[in-house]
Amino acid sequence: MDLGIKDRVAIVTGGSKGIGLAAAAELGRAGAKILLAARGEADLDDAAERLRADGVQVAAHVADAAKAEDVDAIYEAAVAAFGRVDIAVCSAGGGHGPLRTFDWEEWVRLYELNVLSAVALAMRCVPEMRERGWGRIVFVGSTSGREADARWAAYGAAKAALLHAAKSLSLGYSKHGVLVNCVLPGLTRTEGVLAGYQAQAERLGVTADDVEQRMLELQPIAMGRAGESVEVADAIAFLCSERASWIAGASLLVDGGTIRVTP
Ligand SMILES: NC(=O)c1ccc[n+]([C@@H]2O[C@H](COP(=O)([O-])OP(=O)(O)OC[C@H]3O[C@@H](n4cnc5c(N)ncnc54)[C@H](OP(=O)(O)O)[C@@H]3O)[C@@H](O)[C@H]2O)c1
Incomplete structure (x- = not known):
């Protein structure tokens, strides 16, 4: 399937490993130019080199996606490298935060990492996407945002909030061609x-x-x-594509059938 995103510019946070890197590879294979962002420079350079070896046009920017000033810098780095941003894949995230050892700072940290990092980058990208009438934003949520578990209560609560935020963004900007969706991976x-x-x-x-x-x-x-990273990445790439032109505010389970309830 032609994804119709040749020469589109994509930011991928959490892009040096895992689901983020796999998504960057899929988008790159479809002809998109990629700005990878993550904190560790060595892994980021390795990831960029791997994509370059596959013929992908890629730039890398060391940044903590959970810091407001770094979010601006990620956006600016993409614009400096490729002139604009059409697609944002927000994959930076993770953590646990069990209830048993409730810790205020940890809940705040996981909210910043899993929610604010994504919402802030989306909001940085939205004005120009809206002006051009085309944008794709994919948040990497989790089945944990749909099914509570005391062992990773803070993480689950943050991922649930991320779904809600994606819906709000979608309601706000779909009519301007900026489509915001979530993938919800299970254990990958x-x-x-x-x-x-x-x-x-x-x-x-x-x-x-x-x-x-x-x-x-x-x-x-x-x-x-x-699951394997590439199985989640395929779903992300589809949601970022021209082909997903009638999908907005969706939460797509990519979990091999982990969640048992209907939506
Ligand atoms: N794997 C699963 O089973 C699973 C299931 C459901 C949802 N998810 C979600 O999928 C996303 C990716 O997880 P993964 O399993 O692919 O993780 P991973 O293999 O551990 O890779 C995480 C990536 O994110 C980067 N990263 C972490 N914190 C960051 C930050 N503050 N700013 C920028 N980059 C950051 C890491 O690089 P640095 O550490 O160098 O920054 C790395 O590139 C997360 O949002 C996670 O919650 C994963």
């Missing part, structure tokens, strides 16, 4: 998740496979397996 075997398995395995004296099996028992997935 990203670098971050695999590193978590490994750390847990070392703590418990078991294998990383054992840890994954335990995760699948605790939160069963209808398909019986976790």
Whole structure:
């Protein structure tokens, strides 16, 4: 399928690894120019190099997407590199924040990381997208925003708020051609998740496979397996595309059948 986004300019936060990097690769393959943003310079440079080797036009900007001043700098870096921004994929996020060890600062930090980072970048991009009458914004939410779990209560609450914010943005700007949607991944075997398995395995004296099996028992997935980054990235790329021209304010589960309730 031709996504119809050749030469569109896309910002991808959380772009050096995992779902963000996979989404950048898919958008790049479709001909978009990419500005990758993440905090760690070495990983970011590696990621940019990998995309360049695939023929993608890419620039990289070291930034913390959860800091207001860095959000401006991310936007400016994309404009400096490619002249404008048409697409924003907000993948920076994560965390846990269990209820059992409630911590005020941690709830604030996870709200800033999972909600404000995305909303602030969207709002930085919206005016010019609106002026041109075309924009695509995709927030990377989580099944945790749909189904509460005390083990990651702060993270889930933040991802739920992100869905709400996406809907507000969508109601505000769809009529101007700026389409805002969310993908809601279930457990996905990203670098971050695999590193978590490994750390847990070392703590418990078991294998990383054992840890994954335990995760699948605790939160069963209808398909019986976790996802891969590229499976989420394909959904993101579609929502960023010309083909998704009648989709606005959607929350697309990409979870192998984790969530059991109907919307
Ligand atoms: N993997 C899953 O099972 C899963 C499930 C549901 C939802 N999600 C969501 O998917 C998104 C991506 O997760 P992932 O599993 O792909 O993560 P990952 O493999 O750990 O990669 C995270 C990426 O985000 C960057 N990042 C983290 N904090 C950042 C910040 N403050 N500013 C800019 N970049 C930042 C990281 O680079 P630096 O650390 O160098 O900044 C890295 O590039 C998150 O929003 C997460 O909540 C993941």
